[in-house]
Amino acid sequence: QFQLQESGPGLVKPSETLSLTCSVSGASIFNSGYYWAWIRQPPGKGLEWIGSLYYSGQTYYKPSLKSRVTISMDTAKNQFYLKLTSVTAADTALYFCASQVERSCSGGTCLTWFDPWGQGTLVTVSA
Amino acid sequence: DIQMTQSPSSLSASIGDTVTIPCRASHDISTYLNWYQQKPGKAPRLLIYAASYLQSGVPTRFSGSGSGTDFTLTISSLQPDDFATYYCQQTYSTPYTFGQGTKLDLK
Numbered sequence: 001q002f003q004l005q006e007s008g009p010g011l012v013k014p015s016e017t018l019s020l021t022c023s024v025s026g027a028s029i030f031n032s033g034y035y036w037a038w039i040r041q042p043p044g045k046g047l048e049w050i051g052s053l054y055y056s057g058q059t060y061y062k063p064s065l066k067s068r069v070t071i072s073m074d075t076a077k078n079q080f081y082l083k084l085t086s087v088t089a090a091d092t093a094l095y096f097c098a099s100q101v102e103r104s105c106s107g108g109t110c111l112t113w114f115d116p117w118g119q120g121t122l123v124t125v126s127a
Numbered sequence: 128d129i130q131m132t133q134s135p136s137s138l139s140a141s142i143g144d145t146v147t148i149p150c151r152a153s154h155d156i157s158t159y160l161n162w163y164q165q166k167p168g169k170a171p172r173l174l175i176y177a178a179s180y181l182q183s184g185v186p187t188r189f190s191g192s193g194s195g196t197d198f199t200l201t202i203s204s205l206q207p208d209d210f211a212t213y214y215c216q217q218t219y220s221t222p223y224t225f226g227q228g229t230k231l232d233l234k
Contacts, residue, residue, distance in 0.1 A: 047163075047171065047214055047225040062222040096170055104177075111177045112218035113161045117170035 002026030004097050004118035012091075012125050018084040022097030022118060023077075030055050030075040035100035037114060038071060038082045040093040048093075052100050053080055087125045094120045129154050129217050133226035139234040140205055148200040148229045150215035155195050159219035162191055162200045165228075166211045174213075175200065202231075 008020035022036070029036055038050040051061035053071045061069045065084070073080040084091060098117040102110035130153035140146045150160070158178035163171035173182045175191035178198060188203040202209055210233055215226040 046227045047216075049223040049225070060221055109159070109219065111159065112223070113173055113176040114171075114216075115173040115182065120170050
């Protein structure tokens, strides 16, 4: 099975931009049938889907974050990225990248699940 | 957004017990429901997809059932490694949403 690994600064100042990288090994991100996703988890809280990216470049985001989020990819480096602008303390979280599998699509809806996940990287927003 | 509700938020059980963890969706999501296990400081691990399909490599003591709005994760013959937090997730429509989790601890 392939692996994912997040990387990026562990501390970001309020109002600045959070930038994370997810490096994929053992599979090509330019592979039809896979989306690539970002999910976060504030300390002691539950999981929140941020957004997903298809190999074609198509993206979709959680509406409440859409104005601040960009997910992109570099197929040559086999990496995809998260940028979150104008961060506040509420953006402090453990950030995960994951492979988003889609199967048995019918009428525009597909069976979808996240597997595997990266180990996560903690980002703290603080001055 | 589709709200996913997991209640109770915590559950106590003993080794060898069979436990059921419920999850309710605010709208009919058919079988677009996944279950994950998470241990402290670790990434979630996929257990069940499409409500009832066991992910490869997951022990057969884990099973999932349900459709529409009500779902259940069942763990038979609890093992020490099973004490963790369990999350349900709907992927019927975006934004994909998770339940708040049920923490399973040792009685």
